[in-house]
Amino acid sequence: MQLRAADRVFLSLALTLSIAGCGSPPAPARSAPQASSTATTDVSFVLDNAIVVTMDGSGRVLSPGSVAVDGTNIVAVDTPEAIAAKYRGRQRLDLAGHIVLPGLINTHTHAPMVLYRGLADDLALSEWLEKYIFPAEARTVSPEFVRAGTRLAALEMIESGTTTFVDMYYFEEEIAKETRAAGLRGVLGQTIIQFPVADAKTPVDALARAERFITEFKNDPLITPAVAPHAIYTLDAASLTAARDLSRRHGVPTLIHLAETRDEAKNAEEQLKLSPARYLESLGFLGPGVLVAHGVWVSEPDIALLTMRGVGISHNPESNMKLASGTAPVPAYLRADAAIGLGTDGAASNNDLDMFEAMRMASLLHKLQTADPRAVSAKTALEMATIRGARALGKESQIGSLETGKRADLVLVDVSGARQTPMYDPVSHLVYVARGDDVRTTIVNGKVLMRDRKVLTLNEAEVIRDARAWANKVRAAIK
C-alpha cells in the first residue's frame, strides 16, 4: 500500500510538472517504474523519459533515459527504470518528445554587442569597424550600456540553450554582475587594449581594472574572471606579457583573438618574421589557460604548437564567413586532437548568439571546404559545442557532458514539430534540424533559468524595451 501511494504522488507530480511544449501532443503518461522501497534517495529533480544525449566518453545516447539532479550537480544518468529504482525527485519532469543534452558552451562572444546587431552589414572589415563599430562604441559604451546589452544577450542565450559563454569586452565586472543575476555560467575577460577605450585610458589602467575584477569574482560559483588582451595587432609585447602575467598570477584564463584575418598573419610575418602563434610563443605567452579565438590563419606547425601548449581554440564559422575572414582548418585541429570549441562571436558580426546555428555552420562549412561530406560530422560538431568546448576552457571535469558529479547544466529540446519530423538520429537532428528556438527549458548549476520558453531570471519585456532605447542612442551616435 505504501508503494502505491508513492506511485500516485509520483504520477500526479509528473502531470503537474509536465513541460511538454505548447502545441505539441500531450506527453503520454508512462507508468511509473516500480521503485524499491528501501533504497530510493530524494533528489531535487528527475528529468524523466527523454532521449538523453550524454556526450560522455563513450558517446552514450539513452532512448529513453533519465537524469537525476541534486542541488547543483548531476547525480545519475541512466535508464528511467534504473533512476526510478534509486532516486525520487522532489520534482519530476516528463520529457517524452524531448532531447536532453549538455548545455551549449559558446567559447567566444562579446555579449553587449547584441545592441549593435545588424547595425551595419555587407561592408569591408575596415569600413565596418571604422565607420560604424568604433564610432558607436566610442559614443555608447558605458556601464549602463554593457549591463543592458548583457541582459539582452543573456536572454537570447538562455532562450537558445547556451549555458556557458566566454566573453571579451569592456566594464567586464558589470557584465559579470548581470551574468550572475541571469544565472548563466561565464568565463569573462576584461579587455586590455593599447588605445584609450571607454573603461581604460591605457593598458596599465585596464590591467588594474582587470585585477580588481579578478579579486571581486574569483570565488564565484558561476563566474570565472579572466584577462583578455585583445590581439597581437592591438597590443605591444610589454602589454601582452603583462596581461599574461596577471592571469598567471591569479590562475585565471587568458583570452585573446589570434590569426583571425589574412592581414593579421601577413603583417606578423612581415614585421615580426613569425606567424601570430609563433609570436605569442616567443613571448612565453602560450600555455594551459589560454583560449584563442578564431585561429583561422595557422599552419600545421602552428596547430601542433597550440596543441602541445594545451591552448584552447574557439572556432567561429559564421563570423568568419560574414566578415570574409577565411576558413579555419578545423579538420587539421581535430586530427591534432586540439581543444577546439565553437563560438558565435559578437552579434554585430553573426547576427545572433545561436550555438545550434554555429554547429550546423561548422559542419556544413568544412564538408564543403574539404570536398568531403564526412568532414566534421554532426557528432563532432556537437562535441565542439559541448565537451570539447569545455576542454577549451579547462572545465571538462565540471561541464560539457551529462555525467555523475558534473554540474547540472542541461538543455531540453523539443523535437515534436513539423520541421523536426521525422527523427532518425537524435545527434544528427540536434545539428542539422534543431535551432535555438526549439529549446524549451534551460538549467544551469541545477537552477531552472527557462521553463517551457519562459525565462525566469530576466524580465523579457523590460530587457527588450531597454535595448530599443539604447538602439536609438546608437543610431544617433553614427549619424
Next chain:
Amino acid sequence: MQLRAADRVFLSLALTLSIAGCGSPPAPARSAPQASSTATTDVSFVLDNAIVVTMDGSGRVLSPGSVAVDGTNIVAVDTPEAIAAKYRGRQRLDLAGHIVLPGLINTHTHAPMVLYRGLADDLALSEWLEKYIFPAEARTVSPEFVRAGTRLAALEMIESGTTTFVDMYYFEEEIAKETRAAGLRGVLGQTIIQFPVADAKTPVDALARAERFITEFKNDPLITPAVAPHAIYTLDAASLTAARDLSRRHGVPTLIHLAETRDEAKNAEEQLKLSPARYLESLGFLGPGVLVAHGVWVSEPDIALLTMRGVGISHNPESNMKLASGTAPVPAYLRADAAIGLGTDGAASNNDLDMFEAMRMASLLHKLQTADPRAVSAKTALEMATIRGARALGKESQIGSLETGKRADLVLVDVSGARQTPMYDPVSHLVYVARGDDVRTTIVNGKVLMRDRKVLTLNEAEVIRDARAWANKVRAAIK
C-alpha cells in the same frame, strides 16, 4: 456622425483581428486615419501599419506601410494614410512589430523527401544514395507516401514563409493534389529518368504520365505542371529531347538538375567533350521555361550561354555544402544578371525547407568564397528568394514582389523577440536574423494559410502522426 461610426467599426475590427504574436507586446492601437467618405473602396483586407519590404524595382521599404488585398490580388501598397484614404478592408490586420514581405519562392526541392529528413548524414554522396536513399525510395515511394510527405513539407513551408515551391519527384499528380489542398503555389515537375522507378518503368511511361498530369492541371490557379528530366547523367539524349519537346508542346516549364557535382562535369567533358550546359545546348534543350538546379560546375561561357537562353537557375547553398558538391559561382551569375533564385533541395540533404536559412547561407558562403564581405548582400539574397526567384520561373509578372496587380502571396514576420532586438535595417534583419520560426502569418493567392502560427489548411497533429508512421516503414526498408 457617419464617419465616426465607421471609425468605431474599423477600430473594433482591428482589435478583433489583431495578429500580433503571443508573447509580444500588444500592438499599440493607431488612431485610424480620416477616411474620405466619397472615395473608399471595399477590399478583402488591409494589412496595416507594418514595415513593408516590397522588393519592387526601386527596392521600396515603407515604414510604416500598408497593403490592400482584394480577392487573389494586391490592389495597393502605400503609406497607411494613403491606403486608409482609398480602401476599407472587410478585415484589417494591425501589424505593428511585423515586417510584411513577398512570399518566399523555393526554386528547388523534392517535397516528399522530408520523410527521409536526417535518414543518413555525413556520408560520401555515392554511399548516401546507394545505401540509404535509393533503397529507401525503392521500398517506400508510392502515391500514399508522396501525399503524406507533401503534406508534411507543405506544413513546414507554410510555417516558414514559403508560398511557391518548385518540385521534382515521382507521382507528381499526387503532390499537386496535396499542394492545392494546402493552398500553396507549386511548379511541379513529373520526373523522367532512364531506369525503372516507382511510378514509371521507362522514360516513355514517365512521359505519358507527365502528359496526363499536364492535361489535368494545366489551368489550375495554383499549380503549374512541369516536366522534370532528372539530369544529363541519368537520361540519354533521346529521352532528354523527348522531355523537352513535351514541355514545349504544352508550354510548361522544364526542370532539370545541372552541373551539380564535379563528377558530372568531368564525365561530360570526358565522354561528350562538352560541359553539361553546352551538352544541353547541343540538344537544342536550352531556352525560356527551363530551370536548372545547382549550376555549380559552370564556366563563365556556360553562364553567358544560360543567361542568353533565358534559362532560370536555382542555387542551393546548404545542399551543396552538406553533400560537399562545391560552390556555385553566384557572384558571376549575378554579374551576368542571370535569373538565379534560391532553393533548399530536398530535406534529405539540407535538412529543412527553411528559405530564411537559404538566404543567410547564400549570403555568408559567397562572402567567404570571394573574400569580400560585400558579395551577395542581404538585399541580393532577399531578391534571390523573391523577385529573382520569380524571374527564374518566368512568373515575375505575377509573384515575387508586393506590387499592385500581383497575386497576394505575402508573409508576415514577427521581429519583436529578444534575438530580433534591436532592428536597424529590416532587409538585413530578414536575412541575418529572421528565421522561418518568426513567420506568423502566410497568405497565398489572397488566402490565409497560416494565422498567428496556426496552419488553417492542414491538420498538423494528423500530418505529423502520419509522417512518423511512414518513418517506421523507412527504417524497416533500410535494415
